Amino acid sequence: MEKFINITLKVWRQNGPKDKGRFEIYKLNNITTDSSFLEMMDILNEQLIGEGKEPVAFDHDCREGICGMCSLYINGHPHGPDDDVTTCQLHMRKFKDGETITIEPWRSAAFPVIKDLIVNRSAFDQIIASGGYVSVSTGGVPDANAIPIPKADADEAMDAASCIGCGACVAACKNGSAMLFVSAKVSQLALLPQGRVEGARRAKAMVAKMDELGFGNCTNTGACEVECPKGISLSNIARLNREFLCAKLQD
Amino acid sequence: MSNLFCSSVGKKLVMSISGLFLIMFLFVHLLLNSFLLIPDGGEMYNAGAHFMATNPMIKVMEPVLAIGFIVHIVYALILSHQNAKARGNVAYASGNKTQGVSWMSKNMLILGVTVLAFLVLHIAHFWVKMKVTGHDLLAHTTIKVGGVETEVENAYALVNYTFSQLWVVIVYAIAAIGLAYHLMHGFWSAFQTIGFSNNVWRVRLNIIGAIVAWVVGLGFAIIAVAQHLFFQA
Numbered sequence: 001m002e003k004f005i006n007i008t009l010k011v012w013r014q015n016g017p018k019d020k021g022r023f024e025i026y027k028l029n030n031i032t033t034d035s036s037f038l039e040m041m042d043i044l045n046e047q048l049i050g051e052g053k054e055p056v057a058f059d060h061d062c063r064e065g066i067c068g069m070c071s072l073y074i075n076g077h078p079h080g081p082d083d084d085v086t087t088c089q090l091h092m093r094k095f096k097d098g099e100t101i102t103i104e105p106w107r108s109a110a111f112p113v114i115k116d117l118i119v120n121r122s123a124f125d126q127i128i129a130s131g132g133y134v135s136v137s138t139g140g141v142p143d144a145n146a147i148p149i150p151k152a153d154a155d156e157a158m159d160a161a162s163c164i165g166c167g168a169c170v171a172a173c174k175n176g177s178a179m180l181f182v183s184a185k186v187s188q189l190a191l192l193p194q195g196r197v198e199g200a201r202r203a204k205a206m207v208a209k210m211d212e213l214g215f216g217n218c219t220n221t222g223a224c225e226v227e228c229p230k231g232i233s234l235s236n237i238a239r240l241n242r243e244f245l246c247a248k249l250q251d
Numbered sequence: 252m253s254n255l256f257c258s259s260v261g262k263k264l265v266m267s268i269s270g271l272f273l274i275m276f277l278f279v280h281l282l283l284n285s286f287l288l289i290p291d292g293g294e295m296y297n298a299g300a301h302f303m304a305t306n307p308m309i310k311v312m313e314p315v316l317a318i319g320f321i322v323h324i325v326y327a328l329i330l331s332h333q334n335a336k337a338r339g340n341v342a343y344a345s346g347n348k349t350q351g352v353s354w355m356s357k358n359m360l361i362l363g364v365t366v367l368a369f370l371v372l373h374i375a376h377f378w379v380k381m382k383v384t385g386h387d388l389l390a391h392t393t394i395k396v397g398g399v400e401t402e403v404e405n406a407y408a409l410v411n412y413t414f415s416q417l418w419v420v421i422v423y424a425i426a427a428i429g430l431a432y433h434l435m436h437g438f439w440s441a442f443q444t445i446g447f448s449n450n451v452w453r454v455r456l457n458i459i460g461a462i463v464a465w466v467v468g469l470g471f472a473i474i475a476v477a478q479h480l481f482f483q484a
Contacts, residue, residue, distance in 0.1 A: 010344070012344075023344065073343060073345065074345075075345050075348065076343065076345040076346045076347055076348030076349075077348055077349065081348075102344055102345035104343055104344060104345065107338070107339055107341050107342070107343055108337065108338065108339055109336060109337050109338065109339040110337065172347075172349055173338075174334070174338065174347070174357055175334035175337055175338060176334065176337035176338040176339065177259075177334070177337065179259075207258055207259065207260055208258065210259070211258055211259050214336070214337055215259075215337055216259075216333060216334040216336075216337030216338060217259040217262060217263055217330045217333060217334055217337075218259070218263065218444075219330075219334070219356065219359065219440070220356065220436070220439075220440040220443045220444070221352050221353070221356040221357055222351070222352055222353075222356065223347075223349045223352045226349050226350065226351050226352060227349055233450060234443070234453065235448065235449045235450045235453060237443065238443050238446050238447070238448035238449060238453075239446070239449075240260075241260055241263075241264075241443070241444055241445065241446040242445075242446025242447075243446075244258075244260045245255075245260065245261075245264060245445065245446055246446075248255045248258075248261070
């Protein structure tokens with residue numbers, strides 16, 4: 001049922017990459033619990049513009065949970081307190097009347113803040129560019145049964161492919177590690193015949209790029225898996241380790 | 252192959268292999284310690300200690316074990332330093348409220364330092380006295396090894412004396428429980444790192460890891476407590 005709540009926002013403001021940054025407090029009244037978190041942010045920005053202040057900069061695009069553009073570390077969780085959703089799919093019904101909501105950017109050395117709540121996630125693009133693809137055209141859609149693929153493998157590949165590259169895993173990790181992201185990208189291709197061919201090269205290249213960009217080392221805490229909006233499994237990290245170590249041993 | 256150990260996964264592999272090696276050592280050590288529970292005045296324990304002191308295989312393994320410890324500790328420090336750097340120096344103001352992440356997995360360094368602090372004390376208590384300085388209590392005693400009268404160091408007397416001190420028993424018991432928590436995460440994590448895990452084995456490894464952790468942790472603790480309570484002359 002629709003309700004209206006009054007909330008206090010504690011928002012990270014930072015003018016640019018070199019600026020020190022600080023928290024600012026904003027009060028918002030009569031926010032409908034039916035609105036999404038980003039709609040609430042839009043209301044905040046309209047209020048700020050009305051007051052002649054600069055609106056809060058934050059990333060967003062599709063607003064239907066599939067593009068991976070939205071971020072925000074909300075009340076101690078990447079993508080906020082709801083499970084298995086991105087910030088754009090988080091709704092205000094998850095918050096109580098009178099609650100103070102703390103909104104911060106992703107914190108990781110490899111994701112420097114650009115402005116306010118926007119961080120530079122191009123490190124992920126660089127990791128993908130280093131090997132997260134199949135380098136030959138695999139042609140048009142083949143006959144369904146021309147290449148037999150076990151159902152379990154197809155399912156696991158599809159689950160890994162649901163990673164949207166939002167960076168919540170890095171934001172949640174106490175080590176700033178990108179292993180869940182890289183392992184999902186390596187797994188989705190390694191599990192299928194078209195991607196299998198370049199599996200060894202891909203695992204080596206992507207791990208090398210990940211290390212070079214200053215992401216941390218995985219200590220298997222599993223925080224990434226818990227906070228991942230797409231529920232990417234930690235078993236992908238075991239597969240990445242396997243792929244990488246086997247590839248290295250063959251060198 | 253050459254730059255394997257420069258990579259993040261390679262460094263974690265070193266942690267994994269050295270950790271599993273140290274777990275194997277713990278089991279050998281626990282087996283020897285379990286002889287302390289036999290009420291034979293320490294004859295069996297002294298025989299075991301004599302075997303360990305004279306066996307050429309053990310002589311080879313002793314420096315390997317020391318290297319295992321050093322490698323595990325040095326790599327832990329390198330990895331922790333890199334991870335702190337990767338994390339950045341700004342902490343989240345709203346903290347970390349992620350549910351379902353085990354406390355030990357987030358505090359392996361602290362637990363490791365606890366075990367290391369104990370290890371220093373433990374080496375001073377036994378290894379230094381047995382191998383370097385010697386001790387009055389280690390005066391030779393004669394036992395039967397396979398029916399043959401053999402003159403051996405009375406390691407049992409030193410152990411028995413050390414565990415007569417209450418503070419030693421308390422420190423050892425706390426350290427053993429710290430070790431158990433370290434292994435609660437360390438065991439499964441070691442297998443995850445070498446790639447031997449998936450959704451099925453993750454559950455199994457966690458259960459086996461918990462059993463390993465508490466057999467080792469409680470095993471050492473119980474033996475120390477039993478020595479203090481039931482084996483004092």
